[in-house]
Amino acid sequence: MDLLRDADLEEVFIRPASGPGGQHVNKTSCGVRLSFDIINSTAISDDVRERLLAQFPAGKIVVLAKETRSLTRNRELARIRLENLLASALVVPAKRKKTKVSRAQKAQRRNDKAKRAAVKNNRKRPGEND
Secondary structure, eight states: OTTOOGGGEEEEEESOOOSOOTHHHHHSOOEEEEEEESTTOSSSOHHHHHHHHHHOTTSEEEEEEOSSSOHHHHHHHHHHHHHHHHHHHHSOOOOOOOOOOOHHHHHHHHHHHHHHHHHHHHTSOTTOOO
């Protein structure tokens, strides 16, 4: 994806990673934390930036990948997740078409309410105040 420029990304290697590996897992940093700066990115347009900021008000997207013991695989996974998030922001949401409730639906609602009110009124004891 052309939105992922290395200048806009901040990649940090973190120590914990899951899976077997003995002491080697404790010595190596194979987890990846990938950050994308929404506000300062030059790769995205203003309308995409607005949609991203609506989802991520802090101004950064942070993706964490530490599923495997392989640093290269975790880097790939983090980039794929980030690409998916950015791709979802590229899709322009459809405009909502305003609709009105029809007369028949309004009449049906009033009839249903009247029936329900009658049921509740029949529960009262004779002589109770209305």
